[in-house]
Amino acid sequence: MSAERILKINFPGKLIFGNGVLGQLAEDIVAEGRKSVIIMTIKPLLGALEDFCSHLKKNDIAIVLDTTIEQEPSFADFKTILQQYSQVDADTVVGIGGGSVLDVAKLVAAQLNNSQSLEEIVGNGLLKGRTIGLICAPTTAGTGSEVSPNAILVDDENQKKGIISPFLVPDAVYVDPLLTVGVPAAITAATGLDALTHCLEAYTNKFAQPFIDMYAFEGMRLIAANLVEAVKNGENVQARSEVAMGSMLGGFCLGPVNTAAVHALSYPLGSMFHLAHGLSNALLLPYVMEYNYPAAPKRYADVAVALGCERKSTDEETAKAGIAKVKELINECGIPARLRDVNIPREAIPQMAEDALKITRLLINNPREVTLQDAITLFNAAY
Numbered sequence: 001m002s003a004e005r006i007l008k009i010n011f012p013g014k015l016i017f018g019n020g021v022l023g024q025l026a027e028d029i030v031a032e033g034r035k036s037v038i039i040m041t042i043k044p045l046l047g048a049l050e051d052f053c054s055h056l057k058k059n060d061i062a063i064v065l066d067t068t069i070e071q072e073p074s075f076a077d078f079k080t081i082l083q084q085y086s087q088v089d090a091d092t093v094v095g096i097g098g099g100s101v102l103d104v105a106k107l108v109a110a111q112l113n114n115s116q117s118l119e120e121i122v123g124n125g126l127l128k129g130r131t132i133g134l135i136c137a138p139t140t141a142g143t144g145s146e147v148s149p150n151a152i153l154v155d156d157e158n159q160k161k162g163i164i165s166p167f168l169v170p171d172a173v174y175v176d177p178l179l180t181v182g183v184p185a186a187i188t189a190a191t192g193l194d195a196l197t198h199c200l201e202a203y204t205n206k207f208a209q210p211f212i213d214m215y216a217f218e219g220m221r222l223i224a225a226n227l228v229e230a231v232k233n234g235e236n237v238q239a240r241s242e243v244a245m246g247s248m249l250g251g252f253c254l255g256p257v258n259t260a261a262v263h264a265l266s267y268p269l270g271s272m273f274h275l276a277h278g279l280s281n282a283l284l285l286p287y288v289m290e291y292n293y294p295a296a297p298k299r300y301a302d303v304a305v306a307l308g309c310e311r312k313s314t315d316e317e318t319a320k321a322g323i324a325k326v327k328e329l330i331n332e333c334g335i336p337a338r339l340r341d342v343n344i345p346r347e348a349i350p351q352m353a354e355d356a357l358k359i360t361r362l363l364i365n366n367p368r369e370v371t372l373q374d375a376i377t378l379f380n381a382a383y
Contacts, residue, residue, distance in 0.1 A: 144251020
């Protein structure tokens with residue numbers, strides 16, 4: 001299965017996982033002698049962050065709160081934010097939020113003292129460094145951005161662009177599942193399926209790695225077993241914890257192996273129709289699995305087992321059971337299953353297919369080649 005690619009992982013310097021660890025983050029920021037902190041978050045979390053902020057202020061740490069990121073961020077959004085803080089003498093950026101907030105926090109920390117322009121760092125490995133401390137705390141169990149070297153922005157041509165660099169991996173990560181308890185069911189479902197997709201696309205990847213397989217398999221197992229409960233009963237802290245752990249494991253898959261055709265095909269749904277990233281993935285996942293499994297039946301059979309299916313007499317049969325299981329998960333989570341259900345016009349499919357084919361950095365990872373005609377066929381299947 002695995003083509004030759006060197007295994008390269010940049011882990012965060014420190015990782016703390018557990019209920020209530022946000023309180024420890026405040027204590028650690030004080031103990032580390034930080035003086036001025038930019039906190040990037042979202043308005044609905046301000047109440048939950050009151051104690052956190054007052055603890056910092058009591059210890060004479062200057063804080064700036066930013067709540068400007070409300071949807072998937074664009075180049076223009078990022079430049080506005082960077083300009084706003086260019087005069088702030090911050091020694092640390094803390095991102096507390098979903099993937100979009102964390103991605104922007106990572107880039108702000110990287111770019112505040114950097115002479116490189118945003119355009120110069122787009123791509124893989126072009127960012128030359130970061131001089132400001134970076135701490136991330138996710139509030140959705142989804143993108144895995146808190147542990148990944150990736151940040152995604154929408155460019156001026158409305159295309160999603162990735163900035164990938166070891167310097168975007170945070171110095172410290174605090175995963176507090178209690179922060180996910182208030183997340184609405186629809187967002188819990190979409191972000192959880194996004195995390196599942198990270199694990200699944202890493203496991204079935206052309207460049208799969210045994211070391212990453214461990215994270216990918218366990219991530220799929222945790223999410224598949226607990227996501228429906230987390231969606232239907234958001235107060236269930238145990239289910240929230242298991243999904244948060246699965247999401248973080250999915251984040252570890254993103255640097256060394258990364259995603260493939262599901263993500264590439266989902267990008268145009270986000271950039272053209274502003275569909276949430278997790279929902280875009282969920283809409284496409286079963287159809288890409290159906291397309292891919294003949295090229296990697298054993299891998300897709302393993303996926304089915306991770307999702308909780310019994311092994312059948314052949315890999316192909318087991319793989320098909322896994323695809324049925326994913327459809328069932330999506331259905332039980334109560335989110336739309338078809339492109340037409342989210343008002344995507346069928347006429348947009350050729351343009352979406354063309355845009356998806358530009359995402360070569362992900363398509364190269366897919367176990368089966370995707371041509372323009374294949375992309376059109378996949379979108380039609382998902383319609």
